[in-house]
Amino acid sequence: MKNKKNMIVLLCLISIGILVLMSCFRKKGTPKNLEAWLEQNLPGQLQVLNTNLKMLDVMAQFKGEKQALVADRNNAEIQFFLDWSKDSSNLGLSTLHIEEQLEYAREGHRKSTELYQRFLSAGLEKVAVGVHHLNVFIQYYAEPNPEERERFKQAVLRVMGEWIKTDGYTVYLQIMEPSAYHTIVQNIIPNGHFITENGWQQDQEILSLSILWRDVKAESWQWDINMVSLRAQAFTDLSFEKAQEWAQKHLPKGAKLEEGKLIGFDIVKHPEDARQKGDPHSPSIRISFPYTLKKSKEENAEPDGFVTCVYVLDTQQISQFKAEKEGVWGQ
Incomplete structure (x- = not known):
C-alpha cells in the first residue's frame, strides 16, 4: 500500500515536471495590447505616447480600428502614427513596417x-x-x-x-x-x-x-487670421463693443446685438483701410454680429440681421460698419 502511494506521488511529480518543461519551450502568445507587442517584438526601442487617437471616431471604434502615436524611446520628438487593431492577428502589425516608419521619422x-x-x-x-x-x-x-x-x-x-x-x-x-x-x-x-x-x-x-x-x-x-485664438477673442470683444455703439445710432430703437451668439467672419483680402496705409496684404477680418429687433420667447430664435465691421490687425482699426440681412459666413 505504501509503495502504491509512493508511486502515485512520483507520477504526480513527473507530470508536474513535464508541464513545467513544456511551458519553458512553449512559444509566447501574441500580446493583446500595443505596448506589450512592441516590447516583445522591438524591445527597448519605442514608447507609446497615445494608444488610440481614434477614440472619438465611432465607426473606427465599431470596427476595432485604432491609431497610436509612437515615439523613439531615446527621443520623444521622433514620432510616427501607427494603425493597429486589437482583434486582428498580430494586432495587424509588422515589425518591418514599424522599423521603416521609425527610420523615416528619424530622418524627418x-x-x-x-x-x-x-x-x-x-x-x-x-x-x-x-x-x-x-x-x-x-x-x-x-x-x-x-x-x-x-x-x-x-x-x-x-x-x-x-x-x-x-x-x-x-x-x-x-x-x-x-x-x-x-x-x-x-x-x-x-x-x-x-x-x-x-x-x-x-x-x-x-x-x-x-x-x-x-x-x-x-x-x-496673404496671411490669415486665426479666429479661434486668444488674440482674436480679444479683438472680437473690442469689435463687439464698437458694433454696439454703432447699432445704437443706426438701427431701429430696441435693436439688440446678441452677445455670446455665433458670429460670422471671413478674410478680407484687400481691405480699404490697409490700402490707405500702403499695405494691401495687411491681415484683416470681416466680422458679423447678430441682432434682434424685439425680444423673442424662443431661446434660439433667428436673428433679424447682422452688424458687420472690418478689423485691420496692423492699425487695430474697426470700421466699415453696416447692417446686413445675411452677414458673412466664410473664411
Missing part, C-alpha cells in the same frame, strides 16, 4: 534639426521647425506686426530657397504668441503636435500661411 527629425539651425544662422531665433514627409512647419514666436512679418518672410525665402532641392514641398508658416515660446513646443515640432496639442495650437496661433513652394511668389503672401 534630422531634417528638422538641420533646418532649425539654418534659421538660427539667418538670425531668426524664436522659431520652431518640423519636417514631416513633404510638409514643412515653421513657427515664429513674435508680434504679428509688419516688421516681424517681413523679417519672417525674408528668412523663410532665404533659408527655404537654399534648403529645398525638389518640388512637392508645402510650407506652413505660423506666427505664434511670443509668450508661448518654449512652453509646449521646443525647437522641433513633433509629428503628433497638431493632434495631441490642438487646443494649445489654436489658442496660440495668431496668423498662418501655407505655400506650395514651387508656386511661391514673394509679393503675394
Whole structure:
C-alpha cells in the first residue's frame, strides 16, 4: 500500500515536471495590447505616447480600428502614427513596417534639426521647425506686426530657397504668441503636435500661411487670421463693443446685438483701410454680429440681421460698419 502511494506521488511529480518543461519551450502568445507587442517584438526601442487617437471616431471604434502615436524611446520628438487593431492577428502589425516608419521619422527629425539651425544662422531665433514627409512647419514666436512679418518672410525665402532641392514641398508658416515660446513646443515640432496639442495650437496661433513652394511668389503672401485664438477673442470683444455703439445710432430703437451668439467672419483680402496705409496684404477680418429687433420667447430664435465691421490687425482699426440681412459666413 505504501509503495502504491509512493508511486502515485512520483507520477504526480513527473507530470508536474513535464508541464513545467513544456511551458519553458512553449512559444509566447501574441500580446493583446500595443505596448506589450512592441516590447516583445522591438524591445527597448519605442514608447507609446497615445494608444488610440481614434477614440472619438465611432465607426473606427465599431470596427476595432485604432491609431497610436509612437515615439523613439531615446527621443520623444521622433514620432510616427501607427494603425493597429486589437482583434486582428498580430494586432495587424509588422515589425518591418514599424522599423521603416521609425527610420523615416528619424530622418524627418534630422531634417528638422538641420533646418532649425539654418534659421538660427539667418538670425531668426524664436522659431520652431518640423519636417514631416513633404510638409514643412515653421513657427515664429513674435508680434504679428509688419516688421516681424517681413523679417519672417525674408528668412523663410532665404533659408527655404537654399534648403529645398525638389518640388512637392508645402510650407506652413505660423506666427505664434511670443509668450508661448518654449512652453509646449521646443525647437522641433513633433509629428503628433497638431493632434495631441490642438487646443494649445489654436489658442496660440495668431496668423498662418501655407505655400506650395514651387508656386511661391514673394509679393503675394496673404496671411490669415486665426479666429479661434486668444488674440482674436480679444479683438472680437473690442469689435463687439464698437458694433454696439454703432447699432445704437443706426438701427431701429430696441435693436439688440446678441452677445455670446455665433458670429460670422471671413478674410478680407484687400481691405480699404490697409490700402490707405500702403499695405494691401495687411491681415484683416470681416466680422458679423447678430441682432434682434424685439425680444423673442424662443431661446434660439433667428436673428433679424447682422452688424458687420472690418478689423485691420496692423492699425487695430474697426470700421466699415453696416447692417446686413445675411452677414458673412466664410473664411
